[in-house]
Each structure stands twice: as structure tokens, then as C-alpha cells.
Amino acid sequence: MDNNNNNNNNNNGDAMIIGDGQSRQQQQQPPMKRVFTPFQPCRSADCYKKLQTINEGAFGVVYKAYDKETGEIVALKKIKMEREKEGFPLTSVREIKVLMELKHPYLVDVKEMVFSDKSVFMVMEYIDHDLRGLMEAIKKPLMQSEIKTLIHQLLSGVKFLHQNWVIHRDLKTANLLYTNSGELKIADLGLAREYGSPLKPFSEGVVTLWYRAPELLLGTAIYSTPIDIWSVGCIFAEIISREVLLPGSSEIDQLDKIFKMLGTPNETIWPGFSKLPLVKNLNLIPQPYNNLRSKFPHITDLTYDLLERLLTLDPERRITASEALEHPYFTENPPPRDPVLMPHFPTTHKAS
Structure with a gap:
């Protein structure tokens, strides 16, 4: 059940809790960056x-x-x-x-x-492309510098949402638009929710399956910004490889693919894991190895490190958007490409 609990009353500089709102690091809440336009006739x-x-x-x-x-x-x-x-x-x-x-x-x-x-x-x-359709249409992979630009823009937009107490709850390549000015735009905020501190229960059936964080798949109703960060990690991997990272056919299959890729969780790597609502219903086969690197053997160590931090199983330890933007991945060569130099493509919207 969704309970709306925003923090419009917390504009006094009090510390906000980042992550799932429990024991994560604290930082000063930034000023709200909302635009209230005067009433105009429709x-x-x-x-x-x-x-x-x-x-x-x-x-x-x-x-x-x-x-x-x-x-x-x-x-x-x-x-x-x-x-x-x-x-x-x-x-x-x-x-x-x-x-x-x-x-x-x-x-x-x-x-x-x-x-x-x-x-x-x-x-x-109006924007000419969605990122999923564009990746299917173009013949050659994006350059490393172009991928960095897209991920930096995505993280910047996600950081802005999180700073303003909003969780997107359905980030995926089909919900990201790309302009021929070299800019990525986050769209489709129909599932977006304002959140607060302390957190209250939200709907569990959010985020498209392939981009859904493990804590959601395991039945938690108390969640926050880390679910968007997991989705960003899936998107990052998809842009690099040009294929969906974890294309599960059901919630159980999705969990199986996650655990085979990243290892089966336990209380050591994910404190509180055993208390998640659906864990007791699962017959988990221990798989202690993280196989993410074998999926991406040709990426740099810093690229892998950022990807792994985005796809950390424990939401408390998952990197934040602010932290990710400071990751050295963005300063190693090649640097992110200037948006004005990003490639232009014919529209992928077909007339109908």
C-alpha cells in the first residue's frame, strides 16, 4: 500500500537519510529545486x-x-x-x-x-529517440566516451530526482530519451513517488522486471533511492554490451539470474537478507562467486568497479548517484564526450 510522506517541511537544513532511510550515511538536504508556475487557463x-x-x-x-x-x-x-x-x-x-x-x-x-x-x-x-529503440537501430556500438556522457547525464538526472525526494521506480532504456543535441532525458514518471524520512511502505510491484532490484524481488515494502541505482547499473551494462543484462522470464527466474551473476546473498554480504519477506520461501543454491567480470572481460578496471558498485546486492552498500558522479571512471581516458559532439541519428519513431 502506498503511503505518501514527502518532506516539503524539511527545508530547514536538517540531515536527510540517504539510501533506504535506515542506517545509511547522512548529508545535508539540498534546497528544493521545484518550479511553481502561476495559474494559467488551460x-x-x-x-x-x-x-x-x-x-x-x-x-x-x-x-x-x-x-x-x-x-x-x-x-x-x-x-x-x-x-x-x-x-x-x-x-x-x-x-x-x-x-x-x-x-x-x-x-x-x-x-x-x-x-x-x-x-x-x-x-x-518532442525528442527523436528512445534509448532502447536507438540501440536496436544503430549498427555499431557507442564509443567509450559517448557511453560516459550518457551515464553521467543519467546519474545527474537521477541525483536531481533523489535530492528532491523523488524515486523514479521504472528506470529502463525504453524510458530514456535521446536528443540529436546529444542529451539524454529521463521520461515516463508515471510510477514516480515522493518519499520521506522515516520511510513508509510503498507498492511492491514497481520497476520493469529486468531492471528490478533484488530487495523488491524479495518482497520488501520499505525501499528508497537504491532501487533506482540498481536500474542504472542494469542500464549501464546494457549500453556497454548492447543487450539486456538480466532478462528474466519471471520473478523467480530474475532472482536466479541475479544470484548466478553476482553470487547468492548471505548475512555477511547483505545484513538483514534472511529477514526479507520472501527469502524463507526460496530454496537457494549457494553460489559464492561474482561472475560479473566474466560478462565484461574487455572493460577497464574502473568501468567494472563503477558497474559493480551500482549492482551491489545490499541496498545499504549500493553507491548513491552523488557518489557515482564522483567516481574516477569519469576522469580516466577517454573523458566523456562533449554533448555537442555526440552522434546524430535519423529518427527512430516510425510513422503510423
Whole structure:
């Protein structure tokens, strides 16, 4: 059950708890970087002309469109209302709230909300690619310097969300957009939640299976920012290898793949592991070896070290976004590529 407990009242410089909100390191809470725009009348959806369908998911349909008044190309997300019996979808309320209040270069920008007689639309900046589709479309792997730029941008956006008490809860390559200006944008915040200290229970069924942290798979309802960091580690590995790191077919299979890759947890490497809700239901076969390195034999030692820290089994010991941005991986040669020099690609959105 989700309990909303944000920390808008904690702007007095009190120490915030990072990680899962229990015994992790403390640091001073940064000032809130929220944007509260003055009320403006909502325009009609008729101000936009749809050009093509870009994507359709559980929570909405996204169109490429243009503003009839300015000619600006935008992404127009129609919010699905058909399944709602009691008003506006809660997931959409959360996404709109987060994206309208939090502005950052590596978060997709929401411009306004528009309405028609029976539909509600979110107007966002139009971006040519999602990272998953782009990696499937391009023929050659990204250069090391380009991967560093993408991961640095991703961690910067994730750090910003976490500093502002927001967990994304569904980071994956399909939810990351890439502009032809060389910028990565975090999108699809329908599952995002504000969190607080102390932590309260949240929904367990979050994060797409292949990117889901082991503590979620083991049934914890008390979690925080480390679940996003695990997803970043899976994304990092996927960008390097151009294939999904842990493509499980079920929750049990996902856990099996994680433990075969990283070793079976115990109380020594993950204090409290045995007390997680679903551990008693598992017949765990001890596998003491971490096989992550054998999956990536050609990466540098620093690349491997960052990847391993992102994919640490114990969420208390998993690196934070702030710590990851200071990792020496980003200062070893080759350095991250300047975004203006990042490659440009033909759009991967097919007309439909």
C-alpha cells in the first residue's frame, strides 16, 4: 500500500537519510529545486495538430504534433481514462506533478496540459529517440566516451530526482530519451513517488522486471533511492554490451539470474537478507562467486568497479548517484564526450 510522506517541511537544513532511510550515511538536504508556475487557463487540444503516433503504453498514447499557433513540434501524450471509474488516473497525477514542478536538463520537459471534450493531454518536448529503440537501430556500438556522457547525464538526472525526494521506480532504456543535441532525458514518471524520512511502505510491484532490484524481488515494502541505482547499473551494462543484462522470464527466474551473476546473498554480504519477506520461501543454491567480470572481460578496471558498485546486492552498500558522479571512471581516458559532439541519428519513431 502506498503511503505518501514527502518532506516539503524539511527545508530547514536538517540531515536527510540517504539510501533506504535506515542506517545509511547522512548529508545535508539540498534546497528544493521545484518550479511553481502561476495559474494559467488551460488551452484546448485543438491548438495542436497530430502528425503520427509515436508510442502507446499502459498509461497513455503519445503523438508527434505541432502547435498551430507557433509551429513548434511537440510530443502530445493522451492520458488514458477508460479504465478509471473514480476520476483522473493517479499515476498521471503523479507524473504531471513531478514533471511540472521539477525542471532539469536531463528530465523531459512538460510544457502545459490541454483538454478536449473527453480527453486530457500532456504537452512535452518532442525528442527523436528512445534509448532502447536507438540501440536496436544503430549498427555499431557507442564509443567509450559517448557511453560516459550518457551515464553521467543519467546519474545527474537521477541525483536531481533523489535530492528532491523523488524515486523514479521504472528506470529502463525504453524510458530514456535521446536528443540529436546529444542529451539524454529521463521520461515516463508515471510510477514516480515522493518519499520521506522515516520511510513508509510503498507498492511492491514497481520497476520493469529486468531492471528490478533484488530487495523488491524479495518482497520488501520499505525501499528508497537504491532501487533506482540498481536500474542504472542494469542500464549501464546494457549500453556497454548492447543487450539486456538480466532478462528474466519471471520473478523467480530474475532472482536466479541475479544470484548466478553476482553470487547468492548471505548475512555477511547483505545484513538483514534472511529477514526479507520472501527469502524463507526460496530454496537457494549457494553460489559464492561474482561472475560479473566474466560478462565484461574487455572493460577497464574502473568501468567494472563503477558497474559493480551500482549492482551491489545490499541496498545499504549500493553507491548513491552523488557518489557515482564522483567516481574516477569519469576522469580516466577517454573523458566523456562533449554533448555537442555526440552522434546524430535519423529518427527512430516510425510513422503510423
